[in-house]
Each structure stands twice: as C-alpha cells, then as structure tokens.
Amino acid sequence: MKTLGIKLVGLALVASASLMASGPRVTSALFTSAQNEIVAVETPPLYSSKNPNGGMAFEIVKAALDSEKETATLTTYPIQKMVNYYVTQEKVLAALGTNFKLSEDEKKSVISAPIAIFAERYLYYKPAHPKGISWSGKLSELKGLSYGAHNGEDASAYKKAEIKVLYGESRFLFKKLKTGKVDFIKEPVLSAETIIDANFAADKNEFGIMESAPQKSICKILFNLKNPQAEEISKKFIKGLSAILQNGKYQAIIEKYEGKTALSSQRVEEFKTLWKKELLK
C-alpha cells in the first residue's frame, strides 16, 4: 500500500494562531459590506481565511475577478451547513465548495460555475486494517465497511452498496478514521496532507491510500442571487476565468499549490475541456 507523499506547498501558510475566545472575531467582513464576501468551509490549503491568499480555489476566483477589476473577500466557517445558510439565506456574494446539498428552491437561488477539478484519494488507517483495504474501484467490494462522508456529500452510492455512512467535516473525519469509527474516507489530496501534517504528524505514515486510481471532484462557485450584484459579477467571473485559463495564470496557481507535475497539468487540461462545455450551456 502507498502512503501519502505529496509535498505540501500550502502548509507553511496555515497559521496556528491561539485564539482569544472572549474577544470579537475580527474578520474583513467587519470592514466591508457583504456584497463582495465569499464563504467556504475552512479547508486549507483549498479555501482558508488563515492563508494570506485565501487558498488555491479562492486564489483562482480572485484572479478571475481581478482581471475584470472586481474584488472579493473570503470568510470561512467550520461546517458546510453554515456555508449553505449564508449563500441561500443571506446576501453574501458567493460560496465555494464541492459538497452543496441544496433543495430545489435553493438551487434556483444560485448561479453555479466550476472552478477547478480536485484530485481526491480514498484513505484508511493502517493499524485498523493491517492488511490494507484493497479494491479495484467497485464500491460493492467495500460492503459492510463504514465510510466517512463530508457533510452535504451525496453518499447514496455507498448506502446502495451496503456501506455504513457517517457524516462529518474533513478534520473530524480523520479523527473518526483513527479511532475506528469509520473504515475509510475520501479527501482532496492537498487538504488531506494539510490535515495530517497539522494534526497527526506523529503517525503520518499510518494513513494509507487505497489501491485505486485517484478520484476527482469538481469545486464550484455558487453566486447568490439574493445579492443584487451577483448576476453581474458572475458574468464578469466567467469572462475572467476564461482569460486566466488562456493567459496561464490559472495553471500557475494550480502549480503553486500542487507543484508542476504531469498529473496537475493533465487536470488543468481536463478543466479547460469542462469549462468549454460550461460556456456552451
């Protein structure tokens, strides 16, 4: 079995600030209107308030908006439900993420666009499964095991395969994995590295990758139509993203976080194809 071994670029950017719990939570939202606020679940290095540049996905959004002379600020929350609430019930500009579980009415209140394709891996904890969890990619082979799904994730395929599903946010899914509450989880490669290095450095090598090709998930931006500027800014965003895909800025951001590898280049190309289809819609 393999162990995670990808060099993490963003880790150094993750601050470990001690918190003054009895004080105000000082975010840029205090100084700005909600009109250009973008929300996400804190998931370094993909989207993170603690990262000076907001993380990889936010950097992409910011670069796309910059090219159209628009700005945005990032506010992160600890759970997906809060992000869903702010993008459907309040007036924030947009939300970033991969796991939005919205009602049909809520779907009508947002404009959705893809931002990136994340490489993901299925992970297990070696001491709980000394022989590993080997599979060829068919969920039916994992019948009887427990899967740690992200809050908001559509886990119906796992349930159909008679896999028990427990939900949580990434940082707690790793704890559930280590304590044996779940047998395997799926996590973007970049955030998996960050979480393990930040919280489980001593037994980093105990987290194994299940034998299968890397999975993929699509990171999206949802523009909130309750925000009066959202429709106009979403159009500018589409223009801006097309521009940074063409001028190489997009690829540079991906490589800054993932390194310059054949796989990351391949995913950028895949995203360009996806984006072309998106523009035709």
Added chain:
Amino acid sequence: MKKHTGLLPAILLFCLTLGALRAEQQAVVLQVNESSPIWSQKLPLGGMGAEIVQAISKEMGMKTDIEYISLKRLIADTTNNDIGNPLFYMDNQEFAAIIPIAISYSSFFTYKNKVKNVLSDTSPIARRIGVLKGTNLNMTAFKRFGFFEESASHESLFKKLKAGRLDLVVELSLVGRETIKNFFPNDVESFDAMVAPNSSSPIAIMIDVNCPNANAIGLRYREGLERIVKNGVYQKILEKYYANAPIPSSWRSDLSKFKTIYSIDF
C-alpha cells in the same frame, strides 16, 4: 402490514426524557473565560451570560456550574463543555449541541476623535487598529484597512488607545464599554464608539459530543431558553446590562438566525 411510523420518534423522545431526568441529577459544567460584564467572577451574579444560563437552569430544574479557567486551558481542552462564540471552538472540537443564548456585537472605539472620522480616513495605511491577540482571523485583504496591532488584554488595548498609540480599537461592545468605565471612570466621555455593522455573533452553550446525555442536555437548555424568553425573565436580564444603552434592535432577529444555523446535530 401497517408500519408503526410513530413508534420510533416516541421511543426517541422517551430515551431523551430519561436522559434529561438523569441530566437533572448532576451538575452540567460549562467552562468560560473571564470577560466582564458578560462573564465575570467579580460580578455578584456572574455577568449577563451567567445570569441567562442560571435563569435557564432554574427554569428547567437543572444545576449548571460555570467554571472560569485560563484562556490557554480553555482552548487546549477539546473535551469540555464551553460557552462563547462557537466559531472559536468548532475548528478543534466536535459538539453534540450548540445553543445560542445571547448575542455579542463588536464596536469600533476611538479616543478624542469620532469613529466616523477615523473610518473615513482616506489614508488607511496610516490607521493603527488594536485587536485582542488571536482575534484577527482573516489576514486576507486586511492591509487595506490599516495596520493591526495585537494586545493581550482588554485593558491594554484601551490604555494604548488613550495614549495615542492606536487610532481605533475593535472590541466587544459591552466589554469595551465596561473596560472604559472601570479603568478610565473620569474620562468616559472622551471615548467614542460605533457598533460595527456586520459584527453580530452568538454567545452559545456548547455541549461536547462525548458528554453523557449531551443531546438531552442540549434539548433542556433550548427549552429553558424558550421559556425564559416567553416569561420575560430574559428581557429583564438584557435590560439590566443595557441600562445605559438601548438593546440592539437586531438582537431578537440575530438570535433567531443563530438558533436556525446551530439547530443541527454536529
């Protein structure tokens, strides 16, 4: 065969009630950090937050002990029950229930200058803004608002403001006013304050996911809050602590919003 669809909720309610009865027999320990006048060992009834918690407990026949511990211990302990702004705790700890019981607002404070003058300064790069250590969570795009300086205590922030070392302080509205009153009683009028528009935050009871009877305890606190809001006890506590300033008009709608946001199992 007809399914007994009502049976499961009934069993669940029975179990929760049993848990709640057990929960009544022993004190629930909630830990907090001194932050007068919301939480304070020096105040006779413990401050606004403590009065609300104890009113809820009395209403529900529960016993709640509020423990004051150092901030370092409060943050380090990821197995305790906390009270405060959930966003400060949820990154590191899982909770079975989060019950918003009050709202805190942040204000901008200035000394011998109007807040609006400082905020409208066209050269924010020269603006020196004081915040409590560790509260400046979002570094993105902050440079355009001014230079941020951290202080370790509420008192030192306002001392620096008065000494002219800071132009603006960001502080919880009630805490800032209390700090000024306590440390500069003869100079209160020289300070100006303005509530920051996007600053409402919940003050919540947080029950750890591994606390025995966590769900039942959470339900009892929620029910107790509803009751003291309805019978007027809650309003009297707010009026006591907002004796010199109006209760923020958005308090009820903010509390309702946060109750919705946190009305989920974690």
